Amino acid sequence: MRNVIVTGGTRGLGLAVAGHVAAQGYRAIAVARSKSAEFSSLEERLGRNSLEFVPFDLAEVEELPNLAKQLTADFGPMYGLVNNAGIGTDGALAMMPVSRIERVVRLNTLAPIILSKYVVRRMMADGGGRIVNVASITAFTGYSGLSVYAATKSSMIGFTRSLAREVGRLGINVNAVAPGFMETEMTRQMDPKRREQIAGRSALRRFVCVEDVAKAVGYLLGENARNITGTVLTVDAGATA
Ligand SMILES: NC(=O)c1ccc[n+]([C@@H]2O[C@H](COP(=O)([O-])OP(=O)(O)OC[C@H]3O[C@@H](n4cnc5c(N)ncnc54)[C@H](OP(=O)(O)O)[C@@H]3O)[C@@H](O)[C@H]2O)c1
Numbered sequence: 001m002r003n004v005i006v007t008g009g010t011r012g013l014g015l016a017v018a019g020h021v022a023a024q025g026y027r028a029i030a031v032a033r034s035k036s037a038e039f040s041s042l043e044e045r046l047g048r049n050s051l052e053f054v055p056f057d058l059a060e061v062e063e064l065p066n067l068a069k070q071l072t073a074d075f076g077p078m079y080g081l082v083n084n085a086g087i088g089t090d091g092a093l094a095m096m097p098v099s100r101i102e103r104v105v106r107l108n109t110l111a112p113i114i115l116s117k118y119v120v121r122r123m124m125a126d127g128g129g130r131i132v133n134v135a136s137i138t139a140f141t142g143y144s145g146l147s148v149y150a151a152t153k154s155s156m157i158g159f160t161r162s163l164a165r166e167v168g169r170l171g172i173n174v175n176a177v178a179p180g181f182m183e184t185e186m187t188r189q190m191d192p193k194r195r196e197q198i199a200g201r202s203a204l205r206r207f208v209c210v211e212d213v214a215k216a217v218g219y220l221l222g223e224n225a226r227n228i229t230g231t232v233l234t235v236d237a238g239a240t241a
Helices: 012-023 037-046 061-075 098-126 147-170 192-201 210-221
Strands: 003-007 027-032 051-055 078-083 129-134 172-179 232-235
Touching (some): 003 012, 003 061, 003 098, 012 027, 027 061, 037 051, 051 061, 061 098, 078 098, 078 210, 098 147, 147 172, 172 210, 210 232
Parallel strands (some): 003 027, 003 078, 027 051, 078 129, 172 232
16 A cells, blocks of 8 residues: 655645545555544544554654654555645734744745655655645735745745756656645634635636645646656636636
């Protein structure tokens, strides 16, 4: 069974990715701080082995080498890594405490880069693998109040393109997905008027759901995407069209 690590695989998009890849026959290994009720019910439905949970705080970046080592020791070689865990920031940069800026950069940029470093080393030794980084359309479009968050998401795109060049000859594909607005815990606080505006501006006049993006991630992990690397797949119902 091929192993796919899904960071933040217990809620929102990560949970949908974990469920989708498990249904495709992979073993999804969800890494997050705690299990959600939705994760537990998916676990009951799928049974262990195709869905595993590993408790870990990805902000503890010094511990990431140990996490990569432990995952291989417990489950065997890693085929895929989906860098999905992330936090949002909403607020004017001028008013934002530096500690908050640091927290977002640490989780959204530093943690996926360092985790990729240790996982990709093992993929190199095993002769191949797939990495999918979760960016956001805010990496291409301005959004007031999300400057720090958008900076972290743009960084994932530069990282994706360069790492793809670096490890391609070793049989490792590196891609990103850029979702538009999705209804998850991250966006729960958003003002309903603002939501309507966002949906109204998209070409298809609707939101993207987490399953749409999960299927795009599944595609990038699959055989049909064997010649796709260094690219960004936007799933936004045409919000940036
Ligand atoms: N929602 C949107 O509209 C949207 C749009 C574009 C891109 N995205 C991106 O999609 C990804 C998922 O977002 P989402 O909306 O699904 O978020 P979410 O519902 O808030 O879920 C976040 C996931 O990350 C985990 N996580 C958070 N902090 C963590 C930490 N320190 N260590 C380990 N795990 C941690 C959470 O589990 P624990 O809290 O238990 O650790 C949870 O499983 C993010 O990268 C986000 O930037 C979201």
